[in-house]
Amino acid sequence: MEARRRLWPLWLQGLALLWGSAGMGLAQPSTTAPPPPAQACSEFSQKSCEECLKNVSCLWCYTNNTCIDYPVRSILPPSSLCSLSNARWGVCWINFEALIIAIAVVAGLILVSIAVCCCYCCYCRRHSRSGPDEEEERLARKREERRLQSLQRKHERKLKHDEIRKKYGLLQDSDNPYSRFENE
Numbered sequence: 645m646e647a648r649r650r651l652w653p654l655w656l657q658g659l660a661l662l663w664g665s666a667g668m669g670l671a672q673p674s675t676t677a678p679p680p681p682a683q684a685c686s687e688f689s690q691k692s693c694e695e696c697l698k699n700v701s702c703l704w705c706y707t708n709n710t711c712i713d714y715p716v717r718s719i720l721p722p723s724s725l726c727s728l729s730n731a732r733w734g735v736c737w738i739n740f741e742a743l744i745i746a747i748a749v750v751a752g753l754i755l756v757s758i759a760v761c762c763c764y765c766c767y768c769r770r771h772s773r774s775g776p777d778e779e780e781e782r783l784a785r786k787r788e789e790r791r792l793q794s795l796q797r798k799h800e801r802k803l804k805h806d807e808i809r810k811k812y813g814l815l816q817d818s819d820n821p822y823s824r825f826e827n828e
Contacts, residue, residue: 685711693736704732720744 685702688695688711696704696711703714705726714733715721721731721740731740738746809815 685713687711693732697732697734697736700734702733704736706730706732 683699685696685699688702690709693704696702701714702711703721703726704711707726707730712725715725720728728741728744729739733740806815
């Protein structure tokens with residue numbers, strides 16, 4: 645818990661740094677010319693996959709070496725356009741099917757990691773709450789035992805001192821605490 649409290653300001657500073665650096669690029673006036681209008685994806689057909697995928701809105705199909713517009717209305721391209729094992733988007737060296745599996749595995753690992761962290765934090769929090777209570781009870785019992793032992797030793801000392809006083813005649817009568825002072 646304490647580690648999370650120490651890391652929280654670092655996260656905020658990092659976020660502020662990223663936000664500020666992103667904002668700095670927007671605040672400066674642009675001196676470059678606007679980018680040229682994007683070419684249609686069909687113009688890259690029968691060329692290479694690399695040329696097609698330079699435009700992020702294009703999808704390369706290896707079955708017929710065509711470059712087509714990515715169907716943005718559906719999440720996955722339909723098999724009527726191109727099968728997932730032959731479709732490439734973003735990079736040419738991995739097919740769309742493997743890309744989806746890789747993204748799903750990474751997302752699954754992240755979710756499992758988050759779930760494990762949450763369970764672990766809840767487990768630690770529960771034990772940290774019950775831990776001090778048991779510890780406090782144990783310390784209170786020890787403290788009470790020491791107090792009782794101290795009282796018992798005090799009583800034993802008083803009895804021993806009373807025996808010594810009685811032996812030497814110094815024990816005063818409890819009914820009459822005053823005695824005559826004898827002058828020799």
